[in-house]
Amino acid sequence: MTRTLVIETATAACSVALIEGGAVIADRHEDVGRGHAERLIPMVAELPDGGRAGRILVDCGPGSFTGIRVGIAAARGLALGWGAEALGFSSLPLIAAAAFAADPGSAELAVVLEGGHGEVFMAAYDRHLAPTLAFASLKPEAALALLGGRAAAGNGVRHLAALDPSLDLRPALPRAADAILLPPALTSLPPRPIYGRAPDAKPLAAA
Numbered sequence: 156m157t158r159t160l161v162i163e164t165a166t167a168a169c170s171v172a173l174i175e176g177g178a179v180i181a182d183r184h185e186d187v188g189r190g191h192a193e194r195l196i197p198m199v200a201e202l203p204d205g206g207r208a209g210r211i212l213v214d215c216g217p218g219s220f221t222g223i224r225v226g227i228a229a230a231r232g233l234a235l236g237w238g239a240e241a242l243g244f245s246s247l248p249l250i251a252a253a254a255f256a257a258d259p260g261s262a263e264l265a266v267v268l269e270g271g272h273g274e275v276f277m278a279a280y281d282r283h284l285a286p287t288l289a290f291a292s293l294k295p296e297a298a299l300a301l302l303g304g305r306a307a308a309g310n311g312v313r314h315l316a317a318l319d320p321s322l323d324l325r326p327a328l329p330r331a332a333d334a335i336l337l338p339p340a341l342t343s344l345p346p347r348p349i350y351g352r353a354p355d356a357k358p359l360a361a362a
Contacts, residue, residue: 160199160208160233163331164191164226165218165246166268166310171198172331173208182332191225199233207237212334212342215243217276217290217351218268227346243344244337246329247290251280252336254308254325263287265302267311275311276351277301284341292351 163170169191172182183198199206213230216223227243234241247266254264265279270292277298279288288301295314306323307315316324334342 157210158208159210159212159334160202160206160239161331161334162195162199162211162213162226162230163246163249163329163334164195164222164229165214165216166222166328167219168328168330169194169198169222170329170331171195171202171206172334173202173206174332174335177335179332179335182330184330184332186328189219189221191222195225195229199229206233209237209239211237211239211241213241213243213346214246214249214329214331215344215347216246216349217270217292218246220348220350223348223350227348230346241346242342243346244334244342245344245349247276247278248280248284248337248341249329249333250309250327251284253327253330253333254306255282255284256333256336258306261306263305265305265307267298267307267309267315269311270351275314277311279305284338290351 158175161172169187170184173180181202187194211230211234213226230241250266263281268276270276274292278290299318308325308327312324
């Protein structure tokens with residue numbers, strides 16, 4: 156079975172894992188804030204065989220613009236050098252899958268990630284990871300209104316806690332090793348960014 160290297164840099168976490176034969180054989184996970192460019196390749200190199208794999212999965216977002224770009228650039232570069240296949244997945248169902256694995260009794264939950272500019276990225280899923288609330292970038296007040304009675308997981312839940320501390324909120328960062336929980340349909344995206352909103356920097360208008 157093809158060995159898979161998973162790269163996760165879409166949030167404050169920098170996380171890598173090797174998956175083979177339906178099992179995680181090695182992984183590394185750190186909360187690096189904005190240090191993905193410095194830590195990612197050394198973390199890959201710490202894995203068995205320097206992380207070399209025939210397939211590379213990378214988190215395409217949503218999340219940090221810089222982190223997403225670092226991860227995708229690394230995945231594409233390694234795939235080119237190794238003659239490997241590069242594919243993508245989204246941070247939203249990844250966190251949902253981990254939350255359901257930790258609490259198998261949950262029927263549905265929302266994922267809330269830091270979105271920048273006072274907004275959060277939000278989507279909701281059932282236990283089969285089918286979306287029940289479409290992905291959107293929202294002000295926390297709007298996200299709270301859509302949450303209903305759902306529990307919520309992710310690194311953006313602090314914004315909801317500030318509005319209603321009685322909610323079932325589960326702070327979490329995505330982990331590369333949790334990609335093993337995703338079905339094949341959610342690990343076959345093209346390795347392109349899922350930003351969720353327009354980049355802050357705008358190109359200069361043509362003269």
